[in-house]
Amino acid sequence: MSSIIVVFPKIEDAKSIKNLLVRHGFTVAGVCSTGAQALTYVDALSSGIIVCGYRFADMLYSDLKECLPKGFEMMLLASQRVQMECRGSDVMYVTMPLKVHDLIDTMNMMEQTLTRRRKKSRLKPKERPPEEQAIIDKAKQVLMERNNMTEDEAHRYIQKTSMDSGNSMVETAEMVLSIMQI
Numbered sequence: 001m002s003s004i005i006v007v008f009p010k011i012e013d014a015k016s017i018k019n020l021l022v023r024h025g026f027t028v029a030g031v032c033s034t035g036a037q038a039l040t041y042v043d044a045l046s047s048g049i050i051v052c053g054y055r056f057a058d059m060l061y062s063d064l065k066e067c068l069p070k071g072f073e074m075m076l077l078a079s080q081r082v083q084m085e086c087r088g089s090d091v092m093y094v095t096m097p098l099k100v101h102d103l104i105d106t107m108n109m110m111e112q113t114l115t116r117r118r119k120k121s122r123l124k125p126k127e128r129p130p131e132e133q134a135i136i137d138k139a140k141q142v143l144m145e146r147n148n149m150t151e152d153e154a155h156r157y158i159q160k161t162s163m164d165s166g167n168s169m170v171e172t173a174e175m176v177l178s179i180m181q182i
Contacts, residue, residue, distance in 0.1 A: 047071030
């Protein structure tokens with residue numbers, strides 16, 4: 001479940017929204033009244049949802065949105081008029097006066113979107129640092145030259161040897177280089 005930060009200029013309003021969310025099963029990581037406080041909470045989290053009003057003592061919602069790192073979404077609770085002025089930004093809107101089911105439904109939708117994004121990023125293959133990739137490429141090149149392997153065969157050999165020995169591909173490539181260079 002994503003962490004939620006509630007930001008409203010009046011702390012009482014923020015606490016009311018927090019209580020409403022908690023009653024419906026959401027986890028609220030923080031409640032605050034300024035954008036700076038919200039950013040302090042954000043620094044401690046990797047992803048989440050900011051539920052906020054239009055204006056705080058130190059900034060507007062748009063300023064806060066610009067400061068959010070990747071992995072954070074924003075839900076703006078504002079009047080219809082304010083929403084019309086703000087259209088086009090990457091923000092979800094819930095119209096004030098607040099209808100509880102609108103807030104909860106929108107929160108559920110945002111939660112599902114963040115969960116899907118997290119799963120998708122976990123499934124994406126991790127990029128190797130360039131220096132590690134260079135070691136693997138060099139070992140493949142040596143295998144290709146000395147053993148007349150294709151690049152795919154050399155890659156599969158390093159990969160299989162790595163799996164069989166319980167070492168990483170980089171460690172296996174380093175072993176291949178040390179053995180073949182002697």
